Amino acid sequence: MSSGFYTIHPTIKEPIKSYKNDSPEFIELLTTYKKMYHSQINVLLYIDGENMKSNNTIPIYPTPEHEHKIGELHPAAPVMMENVCIWKPSNSQIYSAKVLKSLWKQIGNNISTYRTYPKIAGETGGKDSIWVHSSANLKQVATAITRGDFEYKGQKCLTASRVYIPISLCPTIKKKLISDVKSITIESSLNTKAYINAVINENSFDRIASLIEQVKLGSASEIIVRGGCNKSEGCFIEPTVILIKNLNYTMFTELFGPVITIFVYEDSDWINLLKIIDQTSEYALKGAILSEGRYVIDYASDVLEDAVGDFNINYKPTGALVGQQPFGDARSSVTNDKAGSILNLLRWVSSHTIKETFFAAKDYKYLFLG
Numbered sequence: 001m002s003s004g005f006y007t008i009h010p011t012i013k014e015p016i017k018s019y020k021n022d023s024p025e026f027i028e029l030l031t032t033y034k035k036m037y038h039s040q041i042n043v044l045l046y047i048d049g050e051n052m053k054s055n056n057t058i059p060i061y062p063t064p065e066h067e068h069k070i071g072e073l074h075p076a077a078p079v080m081m082e083n084v085c086i087w088k089p090s091n092s093q094i095y096s097a098k099v100l101k102s103l104w105k106q107i108g109n110n111i112s113t114y115r116t117y118p119k120i121a122g123e124t125g126g127k128d129s130i131w132v133h134s135s136a137n138l139k140q141v142a143t144a145i146t147r148g149d150f151e152y153k154g155q156k157c158l159t160a161s162r163v164y165i166p167i168s169l170c171p172t173i174k175k176k177l178i179s180d181v182k183s184i185t186i187e188s189s190l191n192t193k194a195y196i197n198a199v200i201n202e203n204s205f206d207r208i209a210s211l212i213e214q215v216k217l218g219s220a221s222e223i224i225v226r227g228g229c230n231k232s233e234g235c236f237i238e239p240t241v242i243l244i245k246n247l248n249y250t251m252f253t254e255l256f257g258p259v260i261t262i263f264v265y266e267d268s269d270w271i272n273l274l275k276i277i278d279q280t281s282e283y284a285l286k287g288a289i290l291s292e293g294r295y296v297i298d299y300a301s302d303v304l305e306d307a308v309g310d311f312n313i314n315y316k317p318t319g320a321l322v323g324q325q326p327f328g329d330a331r332s333s334v335t336n337d338k339a340g341s342i343l344n345l346l347r348w349v350s351s352h353t354i355k356e357t358f359f360a361a362k363d364y365k366y367l368f369l370g
Contacts, residue, residue, distance in 0.1 A: 029192075081348035123335075129288070130317060131289045131304075134267045136291050144315065146184075153197060158327075196239060222243050241262065
């Protein structure tokens, strides 16, 4: 199959807007953003048509501008399917496999109190990977790493945090990656040209900064580009690339920040390395492979079938799009509900089949009974 011929159909896209300075779309976006920045909304809760209003409210802040109150991202799929949803706001939400498992256990202990068996959906964490084969396009690799980890300052569950690169490609990829990371702008989100802004809160900053400091003090790893941390005027972490000699904790632990770890392997060991990727993490969120060999792509797809819920080929591992690439994964990451697709909507209904006949049997005997 590696020498097969494949027809790639032309891509039909909607008009792409540049959002360059002074363009109509840029001005409209910035005007709307500033208007929302100085606004405040109340999140209303209705049950059976009644507004369950309370004076006991709590402010909710986005990242990174912690002075601006926001509302909520509605749990749209359950609501659309006529479920009552009560959203509990939190200044520092925690989505971990441990929390979900404890909730699941409580639900199980109370199973006799429910009228029907409950449906449980949850999202916890990830340790997304990028695996690079020696046949990969070098510029694609560097771009996938930079975008895959440093977009949204590495603080979304889809973020790549571990990369496996063959030794033959390492010098070139390393050079391109260092150049890209050095060019990244880090400022407040009020500057629309900033690629990275502040992390979500000070606790997050302290955790990531502590890990970076631990790497600096160790001998088994090295930071090949940036690695600075500053919270004098906001909690800013520079995009950080770590190169390791042996597989260590930075490849296993969910970092959830603008930090990515690279492990270099021997080109000939790529099959064994795929097995290691499959066995490395309790999570199975997103993952990407980069290769221009069809046999390699097919082989890797089979090996990593259970290790990645949303699989990306020659693309960054953070490409979930509503209606195009549904989001939902396996293992300890999520309950694989495929948000953004009809599969997620069906999770929130209880199917009911009805049969009605207009020519009912009037004798219990079948024809073969005589």
